Amino acid sequence: xxxxxxxxxxxxxxxxxxxxxxxxxxxxxxxxxxxxxxxxxxxxxxxxxxxxxxxxxxxxxxxxxxxxxxxxxxxxxxxxxxxxxxxxxxxxxxxxxxxxxxxxxxxxxxxxxxxxxxxxxxxxxxxxxxxxxxxxxxxxxxxxxxxxxxxxxxxxxxxxxxxxxxxxxxxxxxxxxxxxxxxxxxxxxxxxxxxxxxxxxxxxxxxxxxxxxxxxxxxxxxxxxxxxxxxxxxxxxxxxxxxxxxxxxxxxxxxxxxxxxxxxxxxxxxxxxxxxxxxxxxxxxxxxxxxxxxxxxxxxxxxxxxxxxxxxxxxxxxxxxxxxxxxxxxxxxxxxxxxxxxxxxxxxxxxxxxxxxxxxxxxxxxxxxxxxxxxxxxxxxxxxxxxxxxxxxxxxxxxxxxxxxxxxxxxxxxxxxxxxxxxxxxxxxxxxxxxxxxxxxxxxxxxxxxxxxxxxxxxxxxxxxxxxxxxxxxxxxxxxxxxxxxxxxxxxxxxxxxxxxxxxxxxxxxxxxxxxxxxxxxxxxxxxxxxxxxxxxxxxxxxxxxxxxxxxxxxxxxxxxxxxxxxxxxxxxxxxxxxxxxxxxxxxxxxxxxxxxxxxxxxxxxxxxxxxxxxxx
Numbered sequence: 001x002x003x004x005x006x007x008x009x010x011x012x013x014x015x016x017x018x019x020x021x022x023x024x025x026x027x028x029x030x031x032x033x034x035x036x037x038x039x040x041x042x043x044x045x046x047x048x049x050x051x052x053x054x055x056x057x058x059x060x061x062x063x064x065x066x067x068x069x070x071x072x073x074x075x076x077x078x079x080x081x082x083x084x085x086x087x088x089x090x091x092x093x094x095x096x097x098x099x100x101x102x103x104x105x106x107x108x109x110x111x112x113x114x115x116x117x118x119x120x121x122x123x124x125x126x127x128x129x130x131x132x133x134x135x136x137x138x139x140x141x142x143x144x145x146x147x148x149x150x151x152x153x154x155x156x157x158x159x160x161x162x163x164x165x166x167x168x169x170x171x172x173x174x175x176x177x178x179x180x181x182x183x184x185x186x187x188x189x190x191x192x193x194x195x196x197x198x199x200x201x202x203x204x205x206x207x208x209x210x211x212x213x214x215x216x217x218x219x220x221x222x223x224x225x226x227x228x229x230x231x232x233x234x235x236x237x238x239x240x241x242x243x244x245x246x247x248x249x250x251x252x253x254x255x256x257x258x259x260x261x262x263x264x265x266x267x268x269x270x271x272x273x274x275x276x277x278x279x280x281x282x283x284x285x286x287x288x289x290x291x292x293x294x295x296x297x298x299x300x301x302x303x304x305x306x307x308x309x310x311x312x313x314x315x316x317x318x319x320x321x322x323x324x325x326x327x328x329x330x331x332x333x334x335x336x337x338x339x340x341x342x343x344x345x346x347x348x349x350x351x352x353x354x355x356x357x358x359x360x361x362x363x364x365x366x367x368x369x370x371x372x373x374x375x376x377x378x379x380x381x382x383x384x385x386x387x388x389x390x391x392x393x394x395x396x397x398x399x400x401x402x403x404x405x406x407x408x409x410x411x412x413x414x415x416x417x418x419x420x421x422x423x424x425x426x427x428x429x430x431x432x433x434x435x436x437x438x439x440x441x442x443x444x445x446x447x448x449x450x451x452x453x454x455x456x457x458x459x460x461x462x463x464x465x466x467x468x469x470x471x472x473x474x475x476x477x478x479x480x481x482x483x484x485x486x487x488x489x490x491x492x493x494x495x496x497x498x499x500x501x502x503x504x505x506x507x508x509x510x511x512x513x514x515x516x517x518x519x520x521x522x523x524x525x526x527x528x529x530x531x532x533x534x535x536x537x538x539x540x541x542x543x544x545x546x547x548x549x550x551x552x553x554x555x556x557x558x559x560x561x562x563x564x565x566x567x568x569x570x571x572x573x574x575x576x577x578x579x580x581x582x583x584x585x586x587x588x589x590x591x592x593x594x595x596x597x598x599x600x601x602x603x604x605x606x607x608x609x610x611x612x613x614x615x616x617x
Contacts, residue, residue, distance in 0.1 A: 035354050036180060039134050039173060046130035053123040054185045058192030060116035061332055066196050067109045068328050071102060123185060131177045138357065139170050145361055151432035152392075153366035160243025165360055172353035179343040179350075186336035186343075197329055244268045369434055372449040376458060379538040379569055380443050382407050383429070388438035390428060397436075398424050400592040411565045413572045413580035415613060416589035422573045425589075426543050429571070430461065460532030464544040466524045468516030473501055474508040476516075477530045491534035496560040497526035522556055529560055540565065542572045546579055577614050586610065 040047060099107070142165065146153075154162065248255065248264045255261060385404040391397045399421050406412045414422050427433050428440060431452055440447040447455070468476055477488045488508065492498040500523060504510040516524050525545060532540060546558060558579055561570075574580040581600045588596035588603070588610045596608050603610035 035351070035358055036176075038358055039138060039177070039354070040130075042137065043130060043133050046126060046133065049126050050123065050130065050181055050184065051188075053119055053126065054188040055192070057116065057119045057123060057185060058189040060112050060119055061189050062192045062196040063112045064109060064116065065193060065329050065332065066199075067105050067112065068324065071105045071109065127178065127181045130181070131174050134177060135170055135173050138173055138361075139166070141361055142166055142170065142357065149366040150369045151427070152368075156366075158243050160245070160247070165357065169353040169357050172350035173357070175346055175350040176354055179346045183343045183347070190333055190336050193329060193332055197326065244271055369431060369452075370448070371452050373451060374445060374449045376442070376450045376455040379408055379458065383539070383569070383571075384441040385425070385428075386439050386441055388428065388440065389436045390424060390433065391436050398592050399428070399435075402438075402592065402594060404587060404594060406569065406571050407584065408569050409567065410584040411570045411572065411580075411582070413574050413583035413586045414589060415574050415577060415580065415586060415610065417613070420589040421592040422589055423543060424592075426541060426571075426573060429541065430456070430459065457535065458538045460535055460537035460540045462525065462528045462532050462540075462542050462545045466516070466528040468512055468519065468524050468527065470511065470514045472506075472509045472511055473504075473527065476512060476527055477508075477534055479531050479534075481535065483534050487534055488530075491530040494533050494560070494564055495526045495530035496556060496563070497523065497530060500526075526556070526560060529564070533564060538569060540568050540570045542570065544573050544575045546576060577610075588613070 146162070146166065244264065244267045248268070255264060383406040385402050388399055388402040388404075389397055390399040402421075402425075404414075404425070414425060416422050424433075428435055429447075431447065434448060442450070442455075474485070474488050477483075477491060483491075485508070489498065492501055492508075501508055501510070510518075512518050516527075519527070528545070542561065545561070561572075561579075562582065564570075572580055572583065580586060583600070586598065586600060586603055587594050588608075590609060596603055596606065596610055598606065604614065
């Protein structure tokens with residue numbers, strides 16, 4: 001036996017637990033409702049339509065049930081017409097149709113079954129349209145967010161995570177909306193059926209609802225605690241899988257060269273098994289509520305029949321319509337109650353992804369690059385870096401008090417050891433990042449004041465790693481710009497690749513394969529140069545454009561560069577110093593600073609940093 005103090009303590013804990021449960025209830029659904037509002041706020045017309053058809057569906061389902069009672073009464077030739085409050089409606093139906101009761105009510109039953117079917121498919125169609133609208137809108141927002149994010153976002157985040165945010169996570173919106181709308185519809189239908197049953201037998205309805213509510217509470221605990229946890233683990237697992245595959249494909253040449261395929265296979269299998277282990281646990285847990293409900297419910301129906309038989313043994317036949325009506329109601333409610341469990345678990349499983357997208361779309365961490373309003377028309381003066389400092393992390397400066405002038409219509413080169421800050425200068429000029437201190441002046445106006453689009457339209461860029469995608473050579477040169485065939489051809493001639501293109505069977509329409517696999521390194525670079533020139537730029541930026549080429553390819557590409565740099569402002573980051581011997585000015589960088597400046601001959605005679613680089617080159 002429990003002591004008095006123990007009993008009081010137990011009662012006190014139970015009270016605190018109940019209060020805590022009641023307080024947590026509304027809060028538990030606050031975040032999912034907030035997420036649902038976030039995704040559907042622009043599509044209120046769908047929400048209204050779904051609500052209206054849910055109510056209509058509930059009415060159709062309820063009318064089927066209330067018609068079953070008089071059908072069963074008529075079948076057993078009982079004097080009880082039906083549900084008292086519906087007797088006037090029954091009377092109107094019998095007077096209009098003027099057929100036997102069982103035929104009249106059966107025909108009405110068929111009508112409402114057909115109407116229920118029609119309402120159901122319309123509801124489903126609206127749901128699908130709603131889901132499509134939300135997913136398309138969200139994916140557009142995700143891509144726009146990617147486009148608007150600073151370059152730093154792509155540096156700070158794994159490619160696999162970026163791809164997961166864009167491709168995989170939005171698919172969970174379909175799951176969330178699909179099962180949310182089903183749960184809403186099921187709730188409305190169960191509510192209206194319960195009201196109809198209450199008119200038949202308040203006691204039996206109360207028993208049914210108590211059991212149903214107890215089941216829903218059990219499912220909510222399982223769904224919110226188990227499924228949400230498993231959903232987050234699955235999210236991390238599949239994100240890891242994407243990352244491994246992405247890294248393997250990107251580094252395939254190096255991986256094969258060192259025979260490291262088995263290592264990446266092990267990493268992939270680890271991520272794969274981790275995901276599917278969680279998937280099995282989730283699916284097993286998901287199947288439990290339905291199995292449990294079926295067992296409890298059908299056992300309860302059998303027990304109720306036995307109890308009613310012994311209570312109303314002499315008049316059991318009069319109870320049969322009531323039992324039949326509630327049994328039919330059970331067949332209507334049972335799947336919906338079981339769906340509460342599975343749907344809730346599916347919603348909680350997808351909720352982690354929706355939180356992830358919500359956070360991504362509302363994260364302003366990578367929106368520090370603000371667009372200016374000044375339109376850039378043409379380059380009329382030198383480009384000047386004035387007292388420029390830059391750092392990724394506070395206190396760790398990559399560029400320190402840098403002053404650099406890039407004269408108009410001249411060739412300016414920047415050289416230095418790896419890590420000296422050369423590519424960072426390019427990133428600042430292209431506004432991948434903004435300077436931490438100082439400013440970059442173009443036409444005596446701070447670069448940050450220009451509209452980025454109008455500025456970059458006048459800039460041609462050729463990097464060390466050329467991006468060639470699986471399309472025609474013409475498409476790769478035009479690169480999404482509105483350039484006609486003649487403009488593409490002129491750019492190809494200036495890049496010294498026109499003759500090569502015309503020698504191909506399909507000429508400019510030749511498809512180059514994924515990542516330009518059908519092209520050599522030199523051919524890719526000349527296409528990249530043509531891509532830069534087709535824009536008719538006033539500033540040409542070459543970021544180690546020949547560093548990955550063999551001597552023959554380098555000579556061909558260098559000839560193209562020498563030809564076009566005669567009449568355009570050219571800024572070159574060079575790894576091979578032989579490629580910049582003819583530059584008008586060469587700046588030497590070390591530890592984020594300019595340490596030497598002059599022509600090739602002047603710097604050689606100085607016998608300083610440039611001389612050492614040239615000797616080691």
